[in-house]
Amino acid sequence: MFAMAEKRALILGIGGQDGGLLARLLLSEGYVVHGTSRDAESRSFSTLHSLGIFEKVRLHSLSEGDFRAMLALLQSVRPHEIYNLAGQSSVGLSFEQPIQTFESVATATLQILEAIRFLKLDAKFYQASSSEMFGNTHAAAEEHTPLNPRSPYAIAKVAAHHAVLNYREAYGLFACCGILFNHESEFRPARFVTQRVAEAAARIAKGHKEKLQLGNIEIRRDWGWAEEYVRAMWLMLQQHSAEDFVIATGHTHSLREFVDECFSEVGLVTRDWIECAASSMRPTDIIESRANPARAANKLGWKATVLMPEVARRMTRAALNRIS
Secondary structure (H helix, E strand, C coil): CCCCCEEEEEEECCCCCCHHHHHHHHHHHHHEEEEECCCCCHHHHHHHHCCCCCCCEEECCCCCCCHHHHHHHHHHHHCEEECCCCCCCCHHHHCCCHHHHHHHHHHHHHHHHHHHHHHCCHHHEEEEHHHHCCCCCCEEECCCCCCCCCHHHHHHHHHHHHHHHHHHHHHHHCEEEEEEEECCCCCCCCCCCCHHHHHHHHHHCCCCCCCCEECCCCCEEEEEEEHHHHHHHHHHCCCCCCEEEEECCCCCHHHHHHHHHHHHCCCCCHHHCCCHHHHHHCCCCCCCCCCCHHHHHHHHCCCCCCCHHHHHHHHHHHHHHHHC
């Protein structure tokens, strides 16, 4: 039996950047934190170890798409808050694995919502939506900006997003979507371009001879600091009613500018160390991504304080500490 005052949270996909940072935040707020991964017994959970919280969370194995296992887990944990951060998260990889991406993002989200409805679970649900859903946003995107997905990943996120809206309207679930723009930290996997840039700058600064190959470095994104963004997730579930929010800094920069900040941090000139490679180009890509996070500031009291230049410098300094 659970103590009456015990706050329980379930993080689906706890092993990634956002899952680890959110778990640390929830623990600091007094929650008992449960988390899932496809294979909790064999995964390294390096982020949880780096944050010093591995022994403080309760881990469960959960295969995406296993509805019966989801029902059993929810019945066992009876969480007050559920954060869905699971699923294939790489835009680039989604072009190579579109079906797996859709199933792990869209179908899995629908199954979670249906499990909550079926069990009549009194829990608040957070869905990790994505700025990728908007496509190109030359005007700053807000919560009701029309969606125009340009990748299999974005298509899957749009489907999951609309499933949440439907269950909220049809069944009265407290279910909301955080439409997060790009947010980074030292815990980003190496397959993400921001981490690749930071690690390359660090390696070259330490004497490694290499060239960093990139695709279109003129793409423009709104980059923030992940630790601040997971707090926005939590704040959304502390509201009296479920609403969706754009979470971003409100400042857009080119990938070239991000690269310049990383290389400048280690005293290098970008043009000497990068090459543009056709193999790094995506079949379709977002050229410009802009956001208006005013609603989050007004209703949640949330505002990003760490902007792109500092994000790039922090990631590069962390990479320097890791690389020999």
